[in-house]
Amino acid sequence: MPKDFLKDAQDEYDVIVIGSGLAGMTAANMLGATGYRVLLLEQHYKLGGMATWFKRPGGHIFDISLHGFPYGMVKSCRRYWTREIADSIVQLNHIRFDNPMFSLTTSFNREDFTKLLIEQFQVAPEAVHGFFDAARKMDFQDDQHLTTRELFDRFFPGREDVIRLLMEPITYANGSTLEDPAISYGIVFSNFMSKGVYTFRGGTDRLIGLMEAELKRNSVDIRIRCDVERIHCEGGRVTGVEVGGRVIKTKAVVSNANLKQTIFRLVGEEKFEPQFVEDAQAVRLNNSSTQVYMALKADDTIDESTGDLLFSSTAPVFRTDLLLSRDITSRTYSFYYPRTRPEGRPRCLIVSSTNARYEDWAELSEEDYAESKLDLVETTLDALDKYVPNVRERIDHAEASTPMTFKHYTQHVAGASFGTKFEGLRVSFDIPKQIEGLYHAGSVGIIMSGWLGAMNYGRMVASDVDNLLTTKGSRPAASIAD
Template sequence: MPRDFLQGARDYYDVAVIGSGLAGLTAANVLARQGRSVLLLEQHYKLGGMATWFKRPGGHIFDISLHGFPYGMVKSCRRYWSREIADSIVQLDGVRFDNPMFSLWTSFTRDDFTKQLVEKFKVDPATVDAFFDKARGMNFYDDQQTTTRELFDEFFPGREDVIRLLMEPITYANGSTLEDPAISYGIVFSNFMSKGVFTFQGGTDKLVKQMEDELKKSGVDIRIRCDVEKINVGRDGVESIEVNGRTIRCGAVVSNANLRQTVFKLIGEEKFDRGFIDDARAVRLNNSSTQVYMGLKEDDRLDVSELGDLLFSSTAPTFETEALLSRDITSRTYSFYYPKTRPEGRPRCLVVSSTNARYEDWAGLPEDEYQASKQDLCETTLEALDKYVPNIRERVVHVEASTPRTFQHYTAHLAGASFGTKFEGLAVSRALPEQISGLYHAGSVGIIMSGWLGAMNYGVIVANEVDNLLMSRGSRSTSGFEESVAGEKS
């Protein structure tokens, strides 16, 4: 008999959380701590969403997602998870840029970026301070009309080298482009500019295990391999979910699935107003990425003082969004992992190369072409990496690639979108409970703060809205709370 992954589950929960990305995990934990009965459902066999990992023979453990987030993660983890989790967050040693326009090292703090812009790029100090102050003052509920290009033109007209320095890492971090709203850039940039770039020592495997332990301590009912097929809606709002052939009633649903998937697949457009559906259809998915994972021989060591933790490399003469997404790869971001990354495990050095990519460039390839393209991706990446890690082909013992199809397969995310939706998704996400009482969405939608910190804090905001609904079935404004959470930039 096949295993029943819902064995022992109740017939009713206050809240069903669909998906275990960082937003879903955090929403579940906050709600359970508030005394709510919470069912957390994950279609995969591991929790974490894009914050995940995989193991390969020889002691290699590869993290999938971004190797770096802002200091705000420390405060959010301490407040909404545990001190133990917060205490494992450590600062990266250094970030490098290497492209035809410039080559430099930075600690990725405001002070160091100011010094670089003033001394290396000869920008007026007052202009630099004014730019940082404007970015620092941005919030996700601000004006969305000004584009990132217009923001740069205001402070650094004609300075494509400065734009490249300021823009390239944020494009990698949340997929934003020069054509997107300035707030989708400024919020993320100013978060990182607070105190630098941080990572979780011990890897995502340790992080997710600690989060799982906290969830169980809080009383969350965690169920893996449970793929929700439908959210049932009645006259008064959310009534139940259908999962693994079973109907479970609930007072509210928090969907951590893709926003478009939530609206069009789990609910169905007939349940929404026509204007809302038009807005939902207009929401653009963000881009995906390709990654190449490389494990070095057991006794081979990389030197952090030579390579840093993150390296933004490019052979493109200028910064262009199209070049970043092209199958003809000119820009790669390397994450270097040293024994310090997982001090409790077997000492290994790993390199992960990431490139932004379009799902459609990979989706329709026949299987033989797809496998050949993955192999070519590995080969060209090794060739490019040899500039920074000499003789890399002879030093690696494991190489494999992932594509947008890989991300879609394991996360069930539409088009393998690494960063959810573009900025317009936030308004649609926030409007869901106005359409259907008890229906909420939390995840990566462009401009809460983006990345790990944004997803986590969006989960907190939504959890408090759900708790308010369950307590009063009312609609008391939580805008003050939203602003306090979104304002935690340091």
């Protein structure tokens, strides 16, 4: 008999969270800690969403998704999770760039960028300071018609090399392009430049394990392999969700699913006002990505001067179409040294990431798809040999993922790695105005993309849910943290 993953689940909860990405888990954890009865439903067999990992024979554990995030993760993890999680966040000190314009290593903070731009790139100090100040002051009230390209042209006209230095890492971090609103770049970049780039010591598997333990301590009812079929709404408000042949009642739903999937599949456009539906249909999905996972043999090591993150490109200039092309010219390498998982078996692993279009992979035949994945691995090994000599002889395992892979495991529409473009943020914010008790939290608008953005969005939505339930007389004795 198939296992009943909803066995002993209650018929009603105060809040149901759909999806266990970092936004969904953070919302569930904060609401559970407040005393609400929370049900967390995840369609996959493990938690984490894009913040996940997989294992392969030989002691290899590969992290999927990003290797670096801003220092703000320390504060967010301490406030919304645990001190143990926050104390496990460590800095990456060697961020490398290697392209036809320049080759350098940076600690990726404002002080070091300022020194590089003034001394190596010979940019006027007033332009450098003016740019950093402008990025730091950006907020949601700013002119959203100014593009990132226009922002750079204002301070660094004609300096494609400066654009490359300041833009490439943010494109890797959240999918931003020069054509996107400048605010989507400025807010994220200013977060990184404050104190540099950080990662989680112990790997994503340890992080999610600690988060799962904290969720359980806060009495969150976690159910995996539970794919929600429908969010039920009556009279302009949420009433429950349909999952596993059951309808479970609730006063509030937090969807951590893709924004479009939430609106058009889980709810249905007939439940929303026509103008809202039109705005939601116009929201553009962000790009997806491909990754190649490579593990060195057990006794092999990589000199750490190779870097923690390496932005490598053979393209003459930084351009969005080149970043998305199947003819790959730009790769971002994440190097995982034994210190990444100090308690595990010592291993050196490399993950190569490239931005990609879903349609370039979805339209291939089964045979062509397999051949394209193999070609992706082979060409990546060719490119990596420059930085890890004789890498083919040193590799113990290599495999690739594509936009199709991400769609399969996360159910993200078109395998989107970073949710939607900027206009998706307003649509996501406005969902509760359409249906009382329905909220969305996830990777939207680029600003709310990445690990820190997702976590903070989950916190914001948890507060909104708490406010709603308070007005309905359903607030427990405990009080949610600000």
